Amino acid sequence: xxxxxxxxxxxxxxxxxxxxxxxxxxxxxxxxxxxxxxxxxxxxxxxxxxxxxxxxxxxxxxxxxxxxxxxxxxxxxxxxxxxxxxxxxxxxxxxxxxxxxxxxxxxxxxxxxxxxxxxxxxxxxxxxxxxxxxxxxxxxxxxxxxxxxxxxxxxx
Ligand code: RTP
Ligand code: MG
Numbered sequence: 001x002x003x004x005x006x007x008x009x010x011x012x013x014x015x016x017x018x019x020x021x022x023x024x025x026x027x028x029x030x031x032x033x034x035x036x037x038x039x040x041x042x043x044x045x046x047x048x049x050x051x052x053x054x055x056x057x058x059x060x061x062x063x064x065x066x067x068x069x070x071x072x073x074x075x076x077x078x079x080x081x082x083x084x085x086x087x088x089x090x091x092x093x094x095x096x097x098x099x100x101x102x103x104x105x106x107x108x109x110x111x112x113x114x115x116x117x118x119x120x121x122x123x124x125x126x127x128x129x130x131x132x133x134x135x136x137x138x139x140x141x142x143x144x145x146x147x148x149x150x151x152x153x154x155x156x
Contacts, residue, residue, distance in 0.1 A: 010038065011085040012125045012134035013093075017073035019113045019121035026109060026122070030080065033092055039079035039139050043148045045071045053137060065118050077138040086131055089124040096120060 015026055020042075030037060045053065050067050057063050082088050094101035094108025097117045101110035113121040125131035 007084055009082065009085040010131060010135065011080050011082075011089045012123075012131050012138065013078045013080050013089055014123040014138075015076040015078075016119065016121055016123060017069060017075060018115045018119040020074055020076055022113050022121075023076060026113065029092075029109060029112075030078075035080045035082045035085065035089070037078050038081050039135075040076065041078075041138060042074055042076045043138075044074045046148065047071065049148050053134070062118065069118050077134075079135055079139065086125055086128065090126065093122050093124050 013030075015023055019026065027037070047067070050070050051058065054063070054066060054070065057066060080089060092109060094105035094110040096110075098110050098114030098120050099116070101108050101114060101120070105111055109122050110120045115121070125134055
């Protein structure tokens with residue numbers, strides 16, 4: 001296919017609290033695998049904003065564990081651009097569970113930088129609708145997202 005016919009797409013990616021210290025390696029891997037970073041912002045979830053961002057999982061048995069993990073330290077949200085970015089990024093990060101990622105996708109980001117079933121290094125939008133919601137939440141005008149800590153406040 002000609003270059004201009006390819007489906008250039010955006011996705012929302014996030015480096016989670018267990019992996020932000022590996023931000024350099026993860027960003028190297030992002031560029032080495034054909035993604036570009038169009039936006040990037042470090043922040044920190046609180047109970048309120050994590051309820052909003054992970055609202056689809058409220059009530060599930062793993063939600064309390066997910067919430068305490070995701071609010072435990074800073075995260076780095078990114079808008080990535082690539083051909084078929086949404087599927088490409090999900091493929092690249094590997095299965096949700098880090099142990100499964102190590103078995104089935106040993107070169108994946110979760111295999112390399114994840115910890116367990118909850119602490120799995122990175123997030124990726126699972127659809128175009130999720131991408132728009134998550135990118136809008138992280139970078140856009142949502143009042144609760146605006147109230148989240150900015151980088152300058154993170155260590156205070
Ligand atoms: P993500 O949304 O973070 O990209 O992950 P995902 O689509 O692969 O998985 P999802 O089902 O959306 O779950 C969101 C996050 O919740 C935590 N989780 N823990 N212990 C468990 O059984 C369990 N299941 C999910 C993980 O942090 C997962 O990424
Ligand atoms: Mg998900």
